[in-house]
Amino acid sequence: xLEAGLLEHLRAAVGDDGLITAPAAMQTxxxxxxxxxxVSPAAVVLPVSTEQVAQAVRACAEANVxxxxxxxxxxxxxxxxxxxxxxxxGLSRMRAILDxxxxxxxxxxxxxxxxxxxxxxxxxxxxxxxPDPSSQQVCTIGGNVAENSGGAHCLKYGFTTHHVxxxxxxxxxxxxxxxxxxxxxxxxxxxxxxxIGSEGTLGIxxxxxxxxxxxxxxxxxxxAAFSTMGDAGEAVSRIIAAGITPAAIEMMDRxxxxxxxxxxxxxxxxxxxxxxxxxxxxxxxxxxxxxQVLDICTASxxxxxxxxxxxxxxxxxxxxxxxxxxxxxxxxxxxxxQDGVIPRTRLRDVLxxxxxxxxxxxxxxxxxxxxxxxxxxxxxxxxxxxxxEGARALELAGLILQSCIAAGGSITGEHGVGSDKxxxxxxxxxxxxxxxxxxxxxxxxxxxxxxxxxxxPTPRLCGEVPGMYRPHAIEMAGLAxxx
Amino acid sequence: xxxxxxxxxRLFAELVGAEHVRTADAGDRVGGVVPSLVVAPADExxxxxxxxxxxARGLAVVARGGGTKMDWGALPERCDVVLSxxxxxxxxxxxxADLVCVVRAGTTxxxxxxxxxxxxxxxxxxxxxxxxxxxxxxxGVVATAASGPLxxxxxxxxxxxxxxxxxxxxxxxxxxxGKVVKNVAGFDVAKLLxxxxxxxxxxxxxxxxxxxxxxxxxxxxxxxxxATELSExxxxxxxxxxxxxxxxLHWPQGVVLARFDSSELGATSQAERxxxxxxxxxxxxDEVSALTAAVAGSPxxxxxxxxxxxLLPSRLGEFLSSLSATCDALAxxxxxxxxxxxxxxxxxxxxxxxxxxxxxxLMVRRGAATGPGDVDDExxxxxxxxxxxxxxxxxxxxxxxxxxxx
Numbered sequence: 001x002l003e004a005g006l007l008e009h010l011r012a013a014v015g016d017d018g019l020i021t022a023p024a025a026m027q028t029x030x031x032x033x034x035x036x037x038x039v040s041p042a043a044v045v046l047p048v049s050t051e052q053v054a055q056a057v058r059a060c061a062e063a064n065v066x067x068x069x070x071x072x073x074x075x076x077x078x079x080x081x082x083x084x085x086x087x088x089x090g091l092s093r094m095r096a097i098l099d100x101x102x103x104x105x106x107x108x109x110x111x112x113x114x115x116x117x118x119x120x121x122x123x124x125x126x127x128x129x130x131p132d133p134s135s136q137q138v139c140t141i142g143g144n145v146a147e148n149s150g151g152a153h154c155l156k157y158g159f160t161t162h163h164v165x166x167x168x169x170x171x172x173x174x175x176x177x178x179x180x181x182x183x184x185x186x187x188x189x190x191x192x193x194x195x196i197g198s199e200g201t202l203g204i205x206x207x208x209x210x211x212x213x214x215x216x217x218x219x220x221x222x223x224a225a226f227s228t229m230g231d232a233g234e235a236v237s238r239i240i241a242a243g244i245t246p247a248a249i250e251m252m253d254r255x256x257x258x259x260x261x262x263x264x265x266x267x268x269x270x271x272x273x274x275x276x277x278x279x280x281x282x283x284x285x286x287x288x289x290x291x292q293v294l295d296i297c298t299a300s301x302x303x304x305x306x307x308x309x310x311x312x313x314x315x316x317x318x319x320x321x322x323x324x325x326x327x328x329x330x331x332x333x334x335x336x337x338q339d340g341v342i343p344r345t346r347l348r349d350v351l352x353x354x355x356x357x358x359x360x361x362x363x364x365x366x367x368x369x370x371x372x373x374x375x376x377x378x379x380x381x382x383x384x385x386x387x388x389e390g391a392r393a394l395e396l397a398g399l400i401l402q403s404c405i406a407a408g409g410s411i412t413g414e415h416g417v418g419s420d421k422x423x424x425x426x427x428x429x430x431x432x433x434x435x436x437x438x439x440x441x442x443x444x445x446x447x448x449x450x451x452x453x454x455x456x457p458t459p460r461l462c463g464e465v466p467g468m469y470r471p472h473a474i475e476m477a478g479l480a481x482x483x
Numbered sequence: 484x485x486x487x488x489x490x491x492x493r494l495f496a497e498l499v500g501a502e503h504v505r506t507a508d509a510g511d512r513v514g515g516v517v518p519s520l521v522v523a524p525a526d527e528x529x530x531x532x533x534x535x536x537x538x539a540r541g542l543a544v545v546a547r548g549g550g551t552k553m554d555w556g557a558l559p560e561r562c563d564v565v566l567s568x569x570x571x572x573x574x575x576x577x578x579x580a581d582l583v584c585v586v587r588a589g590t591t592x593x594x595x596x597x598x599x600x601x602x603x604x605x606x607x608x609x610x611x612x613x614x615x616x617x618x619x620x621x622x623g624v625v626a627t628a629a630s631g632p633l634x635x636x637x638x639x640x641x642x643x644x645x646x647x648x649x650x651x652x653x654x655x656x657x658x659x660x661g662k663v664v665k666n667v668a669g670f671d672v673a674k675l676l677x678x679x680x681x682x683x684x685x686x687x688x689x690x691x692x693x694x695x696x697x698x699x700x701x702x703x704x705x706x707x708x709x710a711t712e713l714s715e716x717x718x719x720x721x722x723x724x725x726x727x728x729x730x731x732l733h734w735p736q737g738v739v740l741a742r743f744d745s746s747e748l749g750a751t752s753q754a755e756r757x758x759x760x761x762x763x764x765x766x767x768x769d770e771v772s773a774l775t776a777a778v779a780g781s782p783x784x785x786x787x788x789x790x791x792x793x794l795l796p797s798r799l800g801e802f803l804s805s806l807s808a809t810c811d812a813l814a815x816x817x818x819x820x821x822x823x824x825x826x827x828x829x830x831x832x833x834x835x836x837x838x839x840x841x842x843x844x845l846m847v848r849r850g851a852a853t854g855p856g857d858v859d860d861e862x863x864x865x866x867x868x869x870x871x872x873x874x875x876x877x878x879x880x881x882x883x884x885x886x887x888x889x
Contacts, residue, residue, distance in 0.1 A: 177862035184819055191870070194675050285745050285749030289746070343583070370665070373664050435657070436657035437669055444869070
């Protein structure tokens with residue numbers, strides 16, 4: 001329960017219609033895409049302006065009550081998990097596109113605008129917004145900024161951090177700051193650079209200026225079938241070695257292909273591994289690289305290659321790929337999605353160790369990943385009605401992450417650390433490195449009120465010696481699953 | 484040298500070896516400030532011990548790589564010790580198939596590029612070509628966020644750095660990012676170090692994303708006596724569905740150079756499309772080297788002040804008409820609204836006024852009045868001060884060089 005004084009301040013900030021305190025209504029906000037972790041907040045506010053956000057933050061800061069910003073809640077790492085007895089600041093009502101500046105190729109939006117809405121707004125003018133997370137139909141720009149979202153096409157186009165030029169930012173103390181600028185090379189420290197990807201722990205963005213990109217003249221999409229993941233991985237290496245930078249290179253294994261086919265019927269060949277390679281740019285260049293990629297695939301042992309003939313076929317290929325997570329429900333009662341990164345060259349080793357782990361645990365693992373940048377999404381399949389299987393699945397997922405770290409990679413490529421992986425941070429970063437990150441956090445939020453307990457490990461959450469992630473009680477009991 | 488500095492010399496000699504400490508001379512001055520000592524630690528651990536010792540004694544430390552951009556930023560308030568990164572040299576890791584390298588901060592950009600080019604079976608490089616690049620080190624290029632013509636396609640150090648190793652003034656050794664391109668674990672501390680002018684930490688190691696070298700290049704040139712015609716042409720190149728690596732406008736040479744890097748066919752077809760739709764002509768190979776040589780080093784070659792300018796691309800035309808008269812030389816990236824200009828010291832006020840009138844900003848890089856620019860937003864400046872207080876509470880590192888006296 002919040003004390004009455006704070007509640008009145010919040011009401012004054014956002015009005016009656018912007019304040020939610022009924023427990024049933026607040027359930028919507030109790031978790032994000034990591035549904036296994038649920039915490040009920042004490043109140044939810046839905047501001048409509050920068051000033052309202054700032055006022056709500058000031059009210060929380062004065063009352064020393066933690067607050068958590070939230071977009072669409074599609075995050076997969078529990079980054080928007082509320083704090084018990086804290087306030088959730090939902091930005092879903094701030095969804096206006098404020099300015100389209102075609103001369104300078106910039107669009108300014110409120111944080112609740114969805115990723116896809118930005119591209120839709122400028123597509124008729126011949127432009128698009130490049131980062132394209134799979135959840136782009138619903139995920140918001142504010143959330144993208146918090147997570148530094150990527151997507152299949154970030155191989156060529158980069159991440160959110162490469163496409164944000166300025167932001168209006170409400171500090172953890174409720175001040176309004178303007179970071180970056182539409183004119184490049186803002187003086188001083190690149191605060192925006194560290195805010196992007198800080199998972200909402202440094203403050204709240206309330207307006208974001210994005211760079212838009214010219215739609216390429218031509219796009220070519222190849223679907224190639226291989227008997228083994230090793231052969232497909234070899235093709236990836238050869239494409240990169242040939243000096244080609246595709247817009248995207250995605251890989252799926254047999255299990256993932258079968259699951260996707262169950263729901264999308266995209267006509268993927270039944271094979272050990274499928275590669276999707278997309279090339280875009282000036283027509284002559286894309287056409288030439290297309291021929292090279294087809295040759296490389298054949299030389300690497302592809303059993304079949306198809307080139308999408310037109311937009312409809314391309315869309316179908318991508319629809320199946322983007323449905324990969326959702327389709328797991330067809331082949332398994334539950335699954336856990338991992339988000340490790342490895343150097344591309346270590347693909348074969350890490351896939352072998354995933355296979356070994358899978359058979360050692362007696363659990364199936366479906367592999368879907370952004371092969372071009374080594375971002376793996378192994379999906380560990382399990383059945384919660386089998387006693388202990390959920391726990392073993394999480395243990396297996398943890399060991400996959402360990403092999404990613406051992407290969408010189410990362411514990412998260414795009415889903416974020418959130419509350420899910422905070423305790424893995426010490427496996428990747430030294431105590432000194434984590435201490436520096438903690439000092440950066442203190443520079444922005446010395447009271448630790450802005451989305452506390454996320455992104456960085458805390459002794460309270462992780463204990464003296466950081467250990468393996470342990471499943472939440474609710475998952476152990478089979479009452480919830482992870483997306 | 485004072486008696487006390489003789490003690491400091493002995494102290495640092497114990498930490499890094501006597502042959503790596505010397506008393507400073509006029510050639511070591513930072514802005515107008517002549518330091519007492521030059522210390523060259525071998526690695527990050529020695530950097531940590533040097534910084535802790537300096538911090539504990541209240542000595543100010545300025546990190547120096549190749550010393551090519553010591554004028555960037557404001558003059559330091561104090562400078563007792565120059566920390567030279569010359570011994571922190573070499574490639575830590577280069578996996579060509581991953582298009583990633585990890586390199587120590589004191590390595591020169593030139594030697595890095597040479598070593599990358601030597602990887603058998605691969606042709607790749609770090610896509611940075613900063614001004615005054617000869618002798619510039621990785622650490623310095625990152626700390627100054629310096630970029631050149633390739634910025635149009637590949638961005639600045641900010642866009643290419645994927646990880647960093649650094650040492651804070653209290654001796655804390657830290658890392659952020661990693662050696663994979665896609666990675667969101669932990670805060671992106673390296674972003675704070677890019678362009679920090681050495682005020683937050685000493686950078687010891689940087690991981691970069693690399694790009695393949697193109698098979699072919701074609702350059703389109705448009706020549707004109709009218710600056711506005713040049714900027715108009717450049718803008719329209721940016722609107723075509725082509726992907727130039729470089730689009731640079733040079734004045735008073737009166738040229739726009741648009742370079743296309745791709746396959747043989749890809750580069751030629753893009754260049755031909757530009758000529759067909761917008762004009763200009765494709766340069767023959769020998770002309771490319773001649774013209775590149777003619778604009779190389781501009782606007783740095785020649786005397787006068789040099790300043791970096793930035794403004795909205797849409798306001799470039801207006802800026803050009805007022806400035807092509809005032810400035811002796813302009814080298815601009817019209818698609819980004821950035822570039823560098825050279826002018827006589829007495830023109831400073833006129834140039835500043837013109838840039839401000841076009842809504843832009845200006846940072847003098849050479850000559851009198853060099854500085855880091857301004858931050859108008861008080862709340863943002865407060866946050867920057869707070870970051871400095873957290874990472875360098877003793878104000879040991881390059882005090883006064885950043886905005887607002889940070």
